[in-house]
Amino acid sequence: MRPSQGGQPDPGGDPRGTTQPALLAISDALEKNKADILFRNEIDLEAGRRAGLTPSLLDRLALTDRRVMDMAKGLRDVAAFPDPLADVLDGWDRPNGLKIQKVRVPLGVIAMIYEARPNVTVDATGLCIKSGNAVVLRGGKEAVDSNSILVHVVKDALVKAGLPASSVQFVGTTDRSVIRDLVRLDRFIDLVIPRGGEEMVSAIREMATVPVLSHGRGLCSVFVDREADLEMAERIVLNAKIQRPGVCNAMETLLVDRDIAAEFIPRIVRRLAEKNVTVHGDSETQKRGGGAVTPALPADFDTEFLGLELAMKVVGSTDEAIAHINAHGSHHSDAIVTTNEETARKFLAGVDSAAVFHNVSTRFHDGGELGLGTEMGISTQKLHARGSMGMKELTTTKYLIRGFGQVRE
């Protein structure tokens, strides 16, 4: 077992790290205890129905056979990843003989504050353990029965695998005031990750003295350049808007180069209308798109619709598209469709976002799709973690300096 605070990698051993057996044991235990887990989840669901939770909240709360198996599989995927703590990030010698290494170490203790989804209990725990951290879990009160049994199963498996039970802590009280206390324990907690609505996240940011890393708002744009393959542009626009409109990496704003507006706008507006997407267009979009386009208000270009709606605007150049995105977007995920490599390069360099795409749907900004394993969310902050946050974002670094008695003159 690693020390829970700032341990150093063991250069030998399994490349997947010392926590692999524990993660596999939790995975097995979830499958074995599936019936109990579903039973306890049903208690939460029943209470939720009586309390009048919305269908979408009930859906997020619900566990199914499949969802439990997915949690178990997620843990096996994380277990199979190379140990993030095995990385010596850099190393060099100094002329005076000092040997310097920069190594990756756990942050220490991570607090997760989340809402209805009980799978976060398992997913977050998996990433925290893999990266050598202890985790404090504070789930929503709607899911308290589900989370209790999940934590019980997790801790039981952890202990059997030889890790301390205290590496996973569950805050069972549903009293909301505990959150304020939790996020101010900066002597004991190294990072708070809130997962939930914008209001919850900003309340935590306001209260916290512990550093906060959070999932960012996604106001994503697609720019269709004058040299775009229009068939590809259509496919990417429809995918980015429609495939799952309620998520952060869905497109909210479509920018079209003036040179192709006459050809592309009628076509894309028709296809969007077929899919029941409301288009809020500027005057040129209205002119080209006809009656299917409703007039855009200025605020539409600053709106994360999270549904079958989008804002659309004609721009005169790649520079204008870049300027619009940097001014109105949320620096999350933005795409250009173009066959011109030079234009693409300009866009990739100029757009100040966590991920910038060339001829790819923005929907690919996701830890799994990028090949990082599961993710803790997508950060739009610039410090510490930007974009998809995986296990490496739960670590920090440390300098190790070895010598033979050197002193400074």
Added chain:
Amino acid sequence: MRPSQGGQPDPGGDPRGTTQPALLAISDALEKNKADILFRNEIDLEAGRRAGLTPSLLDRLALTDRRVMDMAKGLRDVAAFPDPLADVLDGWDRPNGLKIQKVRVPLGVIAMIYEARPNVTVDATGLCIKSGNAVVLRGGKEAVDSNSILVHVVKDALVKAGLPASSVQFVGTTDRSVIRDLVRLDRFIDLVIPRGGEEMVSAIREMATVPVLSHGRGLCSVFVDREADLEMAERIVLNAKIQRPGVCNAMETLLVDRDIAAEFIPRIVRRLAEKNVTVHGDSETQKRGGGAVTPALPADFDTEFLGLELAMKVVGSTDEAIAHINAHGSHHSDAIVTTNEETARKFLAGVDSAAVFHNVSTRFHDGGELGLGTEMGISTQKLHARGSMGMKELTTTKYLIRGFGQVRE
């Protein structure tokens, strides 16, 4: 010129980056304008003397021929470093053909808030420009004349080298309320770096909505293990305490293994007394060290003396030393002296500090000594930057994803 916000590296070109000519031009201009700079500094010094500034504050405020030359040399050193923005940190392909890169990009706009030392104006500007950032400078009111001329010289050289004058902004007003406004401009400023006393830094942390990176407090310890080379231990202890006692990487606490206490303590106490160092010792240290040791209060082990004083304690094991350091230290720089590699490894792994040393004085935790070039300070935070902060800590990352029309199913 790079875009000031989130620009992408140009893979070709000079390995030292596109800002090298500007940095060299500023360096030359400082040397050329030395007389004017010293003249304006003398105005600040004269006002400071009239206002009754302490000699140490006047010393920090004072520029000399040598100090101006050192600033110019510092810029040349920074210019010679490899371009931090040229790094493609990672790159891989996905089975669906997506090509993914993680590149380093500037943070954007960095605000420096500092006190008397006018050299910060030049040092910070050099690191910010090298890393592709714009900088907003807010120096102390005692140094306003010196900073004005330095900024004038810097901007003039920048513009002649083809960079925009706006890449360096100077807040000339000495009104303190401007600091509060500045650190809340999170829409325009990406990072605030306060450089100054603990009180100033914590006030800024409290007010700021912009992320803050700051130099941390240094309560550093040296542990002399039972298998230490005692001659080496003496040399390291004396260096870490005495060579420059007022700085953050000086030793404040000395821990000695019980097995060597009878031999080492009388010897080191005598040497420390010769150098006028007051030793606050626990009961065992008092017993071994005799009359030269004053009884330690519990608070002495939590005190950053920053002078010719230290706290000293006997411990029974390496584990006890590690536990003491993790509980009482400031997670900055700590050292072990031992000839036992296994004990050293345990200490390096177990001590949760930004830098951990084996048989080396803690005084080496410094950007220059570690070979990072000049530094912005030493962070004891765990997020984003830990330990010596150089030019790379002024950058963030960005995912670039290239494809040929991929959409998500």
